[in-house]
Amino acid sequence: MDQVELSPKDKLGQLHDLVSAQNRELVEKLENALQSAGQEFSLDYLQAGEINIGNKMIRFSFMLSGERENKNWQEYLSEDFAESIVKALERIKKSSDDPLFVDEIVVTNINFANPNSGEPVNGVTLTNMENTAQNSIVLFANAFSSVDYRGEVPGVSHLEGTVTHEYGHCLDNAFGADLRKMWVERLPWQYDEESDTFSYNGDDQDFVTTYARVSPTEDLAESYALYLLDKEKLAEVSPKRKEFFDAFFAS
Numbered sequence: 001m002d003q004v005e006l007s008p009k010d011k012l013g014q015l016h017d018l019v020s021a022q023n024r025e026l027v028e029k030l031e032n033a034l035q036s037a038g039q040e041f042s043l044d045y046l047q048a049g050e051i052n053i054g055n056k057m058i059r060f061s062f063m064l065s066g067e068r069e070n071k072n073w074q075e076y077l078s079e080d081f082a083e084s085i086v087k088a089l090e091r092i093k094k095s096s097d098d099p100l101f102v103d104e105i106v107v108t109n110i111n112f113a114n115p116n117s118g119e120p121v122n123g124v125t126l127t128n129m130e131n132t133a134q135n136s137i138v139l140f141a142n143a144f145s146s147v148d149y150r151g152e153v154p155g156v157s158h159l160e161g162t163v164t165h166e167y168g169h170c171l172d173n174a175f176g177a178d179l180r181k182m183w184v185e186r187l188p189w190q191y192d193e194e195s196d197t198f199s200y201n202g203d204d205q206d207f208v209t210t211y212a213r214v215s216p217t218e219d220l221a222e223s224y225a226l227y228l229l230d231k232e233k234l235a236e237v238s239p240k241r242k243e244f245f246d247a248f249f250a251s
């Protein structure tokens with residue numbers, strides 16, 4: 001197969017000016033999520049086009065709050081940041097023969113604080129209710145802060161880490177109950193029916209980041225991200241988790 005590989009920068013050339021588009025379901029989902037966290041926003045949904053990643057067209061959209069003065073998407077996202085997103089998606093594509101399980105990247109200009117911890121949220125993966133295979137990764141303003149990737153891999157930015165983490169949730173959605181079941185069976189996560197929560201009965205040192213302790217789902221997404229970004233490091237921190245993904249990708 002002869003295929004011309006475009007650089008991330010060239011792929012961004014496939015994007016155009018922001019145009020208003022309809023996606024009420026997604027807008028409402030995000031507005032509701034923000035509202036339930038006590039944050040009121042009215043969002044405008046716009047599309048900048050699509051990017052080809054491994055022969056799959058991924059929508060590139062914006063959900064903006066406030067007055068818009070410019071139609072140029074780069075007013076709301078620098079080309080460097082956009083390139084990092086493309087780079088992260090291409091790395092994900094390269095890791096597996098499956099088509100990408102993400103359909104859209106949505107950039108927002110708002111800050112969203114986790115109602116429980118007060119911490120700024122980097123991203124969230126929203127799934128189309130009628131079709132669980134339709135995943136949109138929403139990136140909040142904090143995803144574009146200049147801190148290092150929390151998995152601490154030299155040369156990997158916080159934004160690449162965030163996109164890869166969110167893709168872990170897309171994978172989780174795509175393989176659904178099976179993947180999650182395998183994960184909690186292989187690792188010492190224990191479900192408590194009464195409180196409907198999970199607790200961890202293993203060594204705390206096994207977690208790739210502090211955030212991974214939150215739940216089996218976040219543990220999976222954080223571990224997936226480190227697997228893609230630095231497999232050797234994951235093998236050092238948690239051989240079990242590294243073996244889990246080795247087996248998953250081999251099957």
Ligand SMILES: [Zn+2]
Nearest residue numbers: 165169218221
């Ligand atoms: Zn997450």
